[in-house]
Amino acid sequence: MRKTTVALALAGLMAGSAAVAQKIEFNGRGIVALSDGDMAASAFIDGKLMKEQGVRDALSVYTFPLKRGMEVGNSLVSNSALSGNKGVVLANDGRTAFVIETRGMTADSVASVKNPGTDLPAGSAMFIVDLGNPTKPAAKKFSVGKNPMAVDMLQNQLLVTTEEAGKELRLLEIGAGGLPTRNVVVALNLTGGIRATDVTWHPGGEFIALTLEENKEVVLYKANRNPQGKIATFLPFGKPLKVGDKPGAGMFTPDGNFYVIADLKDGKANGDVFVVKFTTEGDAATAEHKIVSQATVGAAAEGFAMNPDGTMLVVANKKTTHQPWENTDFTPKSSLSLLSLAKDGKLVNVAETELDGLMPESVCFDKTGDNVAVAVYEYFDFGRRNGGIEFFKVNKTTPALTKQLGKINAPRGCHALRLMN
Numbered sequence: 001m002r003k004t005t006v007a008l009a010l011a012g013l014m015a016g017s018a019a020v021a022q023k024i025e026f027n028g029r030g031i032v033a034l035s036d037g038d039m040a041a042s043a044f045i046d047g048k049l050m051k052e053q054g055v056r057d058a059l060s061v062y063t064f065p066l067k068r069g070m071e072v073g074n075s076l077v078s079n080s081a082l083s084g085n086k087g088v089v090l091a092n093d094g095r096t097a098f099v100i101e102t103r104g105m106t107a108d109s110v111a112s113v114k115n116p117g118t119d120l121p122a123g124s125a126m127f128i129v130d131l132g133n134p135t136k137p138a139a140k141k142f143s144v145g146k147n148p149m150a151v152d153m154l155q156n157q158l159l160v161t162t163e164e165a166g167k168e169l170r171l172l173e174i175g176a177g178g179l180p181t182r183n184v185v186v187a188l189n190l191t192g193g194i195r196a197t198d199v200t201w202h203p204g205g206e207f208i209a210l211t212l213e214e215n216k217e218v219v220l221y222k223a224n225r226n227p228q229g230k231i232a233t234f235l236p237f238g239k240p241l242k243v244g245d246k247p248g249a250g251m252f253t254p255d256g257n258f259y260v261i262a263d264l265k266d267g268k269a270n271g272d273v274f275v276v277k278f279t280t281e282g283d284a285a286t287a288e289h290k291i292v293s294q295a296t297v298g299a300a301a302e303g304f305a306m307n308p309d310g311t312m313l314v315v316a317n318k319k320t321t322h323q324p325w326e327n328t329d330f331t332p333k334s335s336l337s338l339l340s341l342a343k344d345g346k347l348v349n350v351a352e353t354e355l356d357g358l359m360p361e362s363v364c365f366d367k368t369g370d371n372v373a374v375a376v377y378e379y380f381d382f383g384r385r386n387g388g389i390e391f392f393k394v395n396k397t398t399p400a401l402t403k404q405l406g407k408i409n410a411p412r413g414c415h416a417l418r419l420m421n
Contacts, residue, residue: 023065024391024406027366030063030134030420031373032097034088035387036081036413038106039116041359041377042324047112047119052385057105058411059088059097059127061134061420062389066408075137077127078105081377081415082117085249085303085362086150086198089158090131094420096178097129097137098158100148123147126160128178131420142180144170150249152208154201157231159208161196168196169210171231186233198249203256207280208234211247211261218243218250218261220278220289238287243274248302250276253310258292258345262301262315267322268329271301273315275345292345297337298352303362306341307369312394313339313347314372314401316360325380332380334360336372336392338401350399356380357390364417370394372401375414387414 035058040050057080061073079087080102088099104121113119124146127139145162152159158172158180166187173182188196190212198211210219218241221234244263252259259276275293298317306313315337323330338351357376364373376388389408392401 024404025393026064026371026373026391027368028064028419028421029094030061031364031389032088032090032131032418032420033060033062033375033389033410033414034058034077034079034099034416035060035411036079036415037411038080038103038120038413040385040412041322043113043116044322045327046324047114047116048324049106049110049112050385051106051108051110052412053108055412057413059099059129059137059139060410061131061137062408063134063420071135073133073135073137075129075139077129077139078123078125079416080120080123081361081413082120083149083416084198085416086152087416088418089151089153090418090420091153091174091178092155095131097131097418098151098153098178099127099129100144100151100160101125101127102147102149126151130178134420140179149195150198152199152201154203154205157201157205159199159201161199161210163195169199169234182230184231184233200250200252200259202252202280203254207237207278209250209252209259209278211250212240213246213248215240216242216245216247218247218259218276220280220287222284235284237284238279238289241276241289241291243276243291244272251304251306253306253341254308255310258341260304260306260313260341260347262297262304264300264302267300267318268320270299271297271317273297273301273304273313273339273347275341275347277345293347295339295347295349297339297349298335301337303360303375305363305365305372307365307394308367309369311341312369312396313341314363314365314394315339316355316363316374318359318361321358332356332358334358336360336363336374336401338394338399340399351401353392353401353403355390357388361415362417364419366419367421371404373417375417377415378412385412386410387412389414389417
């Protein structure tokens with residue numbers, strides 16, 4: 001009897017060990033992650049940075065399959081969680097990353113600021129990071145204007161929005177080695193403190209969508225080309241469309257038929273995700289845009305990702321994980337929402353999954369759409385502060401997200417992820 005009990009115990013232990021030893025499933029060459037080393041998640045509320053001596057902003061490269069003792073590529077690249085989910089973009093070949101410096105880094109001696117959104121050092125740069133050797137990413141610095149807010153790329157054309165008056169939008173044509181060969185500044189004529197906080201290319205390359213957070217609007221612009229066929233500027237196409245209370249970063253479906261954008265609201269109430277139908281035919285003066293669908297998700301919804309065929313979304317809900325820990329409304333757990341997106345634009349929240357982490361701001365599907373990675377800014381634990389990347393399996397038949405065993409231990413402030421195909 002005793003031998004049987006021991007044998008069963010050993011078998012159970014071995015089965016458990018085998019399960020723990022399973023590799024993280026994620027289809028792609030790797031993940032590029034940004035980490036903001038300047039402040040704790042709760043600094044968004046109370047301004048207390050809680051900096052750690054020697055911790056700096058970083059770009060990290062994790063290659064797959066993941067292995068114990070693997071060499072992680074790290075580069076000192078100034079970046080900020082204030083850019084939300086649009087602080088980095090990768091070239092099509094995955095060999096170059098473009099990172100914007102929404103705010104500059106602070107010294108270790110700086111303990112607090114009144115308002116991180118206005119009082120952190122101004123940013124001005126875009127870093128062009130060579131990923132040819134993923135274990136040794138090398139960065140070059142390029143000036144793009146005051147406090148760049150968002151970056152997006154289509155083929156070799158890069159767009160950056162900034163807070164610089166008269167230079168709110170910049171188009172860069174990227175040549176060999178990731179270096180700009182053409183630099184076009186576009187004045188959007190924004191006044192009264194209105195900012196272009198996000199920019200997104202339409203897949204066709206003739207339109208872009210801009211978020212005007214303070215106006216609670218998204219605006220469609222059309223490219224205006226010179227006689228040589230090059231884009232000279234962008235002009236509004238149709239009237240601005242009101243979307244929620246605090247619209248953030250957006251994304252077009254792969255076929256360009258719809259535009260999806262999340263509403264952060266006040267950071268406490270449940271958020272919404274909207275599906276917009278832009279009119280891209282006819283005359284700019286008469287073009288009408290409309291919201292065709294929306295779905296409610298968790299509180300403080302901001303970062304989201306769309307699977308490769310445009311049929312599913314995963315939204316990261318921060319809830320109140322970014323509150324100071326002593327506050328009564330602080331919660332140590334956030335969540336993920338899985339949504340289905342139909343061909344007619346109907347959006348449905350089909351599943352909710354708890355996430356053990358604070359302030360998730362970015363989600364990244366793998367190249368097959370079978371798995372997602374989620375950036376965790378930090379965890380509800382004590383001692384040295386760390387962030388992380390969690391992984392979930394996507395069940396498409398019976399819509400659900402299943403947490404995978406194992407995660408990546410990342411620097412504190414992990415806030416943006418991009419897939420290396």
